[in-house]
Amino acid sequence: MELGLTFDKLLLIGLVAVLIIGPERLPKAAETFARFVRRAGEYLRDTKTKMKDELGPEIDEVDWRKLDPRQYDPRRIIRDALFEEPAFDTARAMSNPFTTDPVSADPVATDPVGAAPARAPRAREVFTRLSPPPFDAEAT
Numbered sequence: 371m372e373l374g375l376t377f378d379k380l381l382l383i384g385l386v387a388v389l390i391i392g393p394e395r396l397p398k399a400a401e402t403f404a405r406f407v408r409r410a411g412e413y414l415r416d417t418k419t420k421m422k423d424e425l426g427p428e429i430d431e432v433d434w435r436k437l438d439p440r441q442y443d444p445r446r447i448i449r450d451a452l453f454e455e456p457a458f459d460t461a462r463a464m465s466n467p468f469t470t471d472p473v474s475a476d477p478v479a480t481d482p483v484g485a486a487p488a489r490a491p492r493a494r495e496v497f498t499r500l501s502p503p504p505f506d507a508e509a510t
Contacts (some may be wrong), residue, residue: 391399422429435441496504 388396389398495503
């Protein structure tokens with residue numbers, strides 16, 4: 371991480387500090403600032419150590435640059451979501467045989483090239499007083 375401070379900028383900051391604080395109070399202010407920087411460094415090191423202790427050694431394997439939100443491109447996210455194949459949960463379909471299967475169960479029904487199975491249109495469920503929609507009490 372580069373702060374972008376060059377020697378010229380540090381010299382200018384020091385000169386302004388001497389003019390504003392004054393030469394009499396400058397040593398005390400520099401000592402206070404040094405103590406603050408030391409405590410901030412200790413805090414960061416302690417936080418990093420606690421994270422490693424709680425999350426385990428896998429924390430070192432995480433590529434933090436990939437998780438940087440500034441690298442996300444909304445157009446790419448939408449494009450990937452549109453072209454992503456939906457995952458079908460066979461365990462859930464077997465537990466409730468009355469749900470409609472978004473994937474055609476007929477292995478012969480494929481596109482002309484034969485690369486991907488044809489998808490049947492999803493039937494819309496009709497809810498009545500006797501068969502209400504699912505309700506998750508923990509989510510509300």
